[in-house]
Amino acid sequence: MTSTKQHTVVDSPYGELTLVATDGVLSGLYMTGQRHRPAEESFGERVAAAEEPFPEVVRQLTAYFAGELTEFTVPVRLEGTAFQRSVWEQLVRIPYGQTWSYGRLAAELGKPGASRAVGLANGKNPVGIIVPCHRVIGASGSMTGYGGGIERKVRLLEFESRGTALA
Incomplete structure (x- = not known):
């Protein structure tokens, strides 16, 4: 089909x-x-x-x-490996305005030693923003990798912490 x-x-x-x-x-x-x-x-x-x-x-x-919506309800079709999909499905559990480390995301998946694999899957998220991969940061709080670029990641996180878009 x-x-x-x-x-x-x-x-x-x-x-x-x-x-x-x-x-x-x-x-x-x-x-x-x-x-x-x-x-x-x-x-x-x-x-x-x-x-x-x-x-x-x-x-x-x-x-x-506009700062009026903090959780998306639009249906998504996530196409990837079973592991990638499990990572992407976990991303939507990260609350608006908060961040998780790659290690925490791996632990939430029941794979505490898989933070690098989680990072690779996170970077291939096909539905950015709606599936909020920008909310994942390094263990030290560093702004590690983002498919849309670190500058956009920082801007999205700052936006979510204030609720207003940056120019």
């Missing part, structure tokens, strides 16, 4: 975001210049942001960036 993919591009306080849907469910949210961003050709047909399933995704992102 072949999947149907569509995508749209929307503006955000952190640059353009490419939203990808597979069979009508959000399966990708990519920033400009993001590491591990799939080839544009894999995103399917480009459609207007007003076409399903994008209006609800855009509505929730807009509310998030």
